[in-house]
Amino acid sequence: MxxxxxxxxxxxxxxxxxxxxxxxxxxxxxxxxxxxxxxxxxxxxxxxxxxxxxxxxxxxxxxxxxxxxxxxxxxxxxxxxxxxxxxxxxxxxxxxxxxxxxxxxxxxxxxxxxxxxxxxxxxxxxxxxxxxxxxxxxxxxxxxxxxxxxxxxxxxxxxxxxxxxxxxxxxxxxKEEDFALFHPGGTLGRRLLVKVRDLMHVGDALPRVGFQSSGHEVILEMTAKKLGMTTVVDGDGRLVGVITDGDLRRFLQRGGDLGNVTAGDLASRNPKTIAPDDLATAAVHLMERFSITSLVVVEVTGQIVGVIHLHDLLKHGIV
Structure with a gap:
């Protein structure tokens, strides 16, 4: 009834x-x-x-x-x-x-x-x-x-x-952007207003090793920064590659010795990057497209300015 x-x-x-x-x-x-x-x-x-x-x-x-x-x-x-x-x-x-x-x-x-x-x-x-x-x-x-x-x-x-x-x-x-301005605390506002630079890890929180750094130095840097990866830079601070937890596991499974390898040997070249003024939602799309969990944030000059991780996007409601 x-x-x-x-x-x-x-x-x-x-x-x-x-x-x-x-x-x-x-x-x-x-x-x-x-x-x-x-x-x-x-x-x-x-x-x-x-x-x-x-x-x-x-x-x-x-x-x-x-x-x-x-x-x-x-x-x-x-x-x-x-x-x-x-x-x-x-x-x-x-x-x-x-x-x-x-x-x-x-x-x-x-x-x-x-x-x-x-x-x-x-x-x-x-x-x-x-x-x-x-x-x-x-x-x-x-x-x-x-x-x-x-x-x-x-x-x-x-x-x-x-x-x-x-x-x-x-x-x-x-437009959506106008709506977001009136709803900065809402989900749409976060998606349309938050930029990569607002969420990226910078300064001392940015994992970074030199091209000639040893395998042990790579492990220490990745452990300290807790992002599951580290950037690899040349002498001028420009990005040449990244090393992830997966790269290390695959290296060890092949019988590799971290005591006899450099960051340049371990690095994956041409990593996926994003600009600091791109929207955080663009970072989500890139991560989903390439099935990765982090992106290196670089300026047009190639200088690294940060790293953004999937966890940062989840924590701030972008995903």
Whole structure:
């Protein structure tokens, strides 16, 4: 029985969103253009459940390049109207269109010349009649069997808010890089903003041996730096190769003697490298492509500036 009830709710709410598709017309275009022209901030306001939906819409707008914030209408009429400025646009949300706290914002809004975009279930309501653009988010029925709890209506309003935000995003040419700037702590932000130089091992933490270093010196350097590899450089500090744990194992399996070998003999030539200003995600792609766990970071001159390891990328959430 519970499953059937759950399916009924989802079907009603899905139908509420589907109905919005055929209802979109020139008013949606007008709303998007009005919001795009906004020289101030988009201020979203609503009471109760509509207010909670409004907070999410404001957050979505802000994170996709449209400066926006939420104004609680009850707080607004008790002193917070100072948050509104002449160049702002108000997005008012009220399913009935008769929410008193929202209606009480109108005299101030009109006096300031602030345009109003309304999301409502009643296009003939007082709020709708006093708005510049009205978006119809009415639903045939609520998912609540008593028709009391806002369910399908809030879902439809949220979907309309998303439609506005994404339409604005596309009109502004908002890109992944822009999104990352607003989400520096998120996964996408890390992937699009973090560069190799931010994660690489440098200075004393960089494993490095000379071309003529002995096999024992190689072992000591790799053990001390704990990256499972070491770079091999010439007399001018330029990269000539790398030595990995695998190189040492294969050398010993062939019966080699570390006491009679140099780093130049052990080194794998032409190692995979990356530039310090490349994105960390580029390092991941190289490691996956060549099935390796570390990359040498070099400048265009060939000078080694660091080493980046797969563990560094995992630890910082790049992978």
């Amino acid at each position: 519970s499953i059937e009830q759950g399916k009924r709710v989802l079907e009603i709410e899905a139908e509420a969103i589907r109905a919005l598709v055929d209802r979109l017309d020139h008013r949606f275009t007008e709303a998007v253009e009005l919001l795009e022209r906004c020289a101030g901030k988009v201020v979203v306001s609503g009471m109760g459940k509509s207010g909670l939906i409004g907070q999410k819409i404001a957050a979505t707008l802000a994170s996709t390049g449209t400066p926006a914030f939420f104004l609680h209408p009850a707080e607004g009429i008790h002193g917070d109207l100072g948050m509104l400025a002449r160049k702002d646009v108000l997005v008012a949300i009220s399913n009935s269109g008769e929410t008193q706290e929202v209606l009480q914002l109108l005299p101030f809004v009109k006096r300031m010349g602030i345009p109003v975009v309304t999301l409502t279930g009643r296009t003939e309501s007082t709020l709708a009649k006093n708005s510049d653009v009205v978006l119809d988010v009415s639903v045939k029925e609520e998912a609540c069997p008593m028709g009391l709890a806002p369910t399908a209506s809030t879902t439809a309003t949220l979907a309309m808010g998303d439609a506005l935000a994404i339409a604005l995003l596309q009109k502004r040419g908002f």
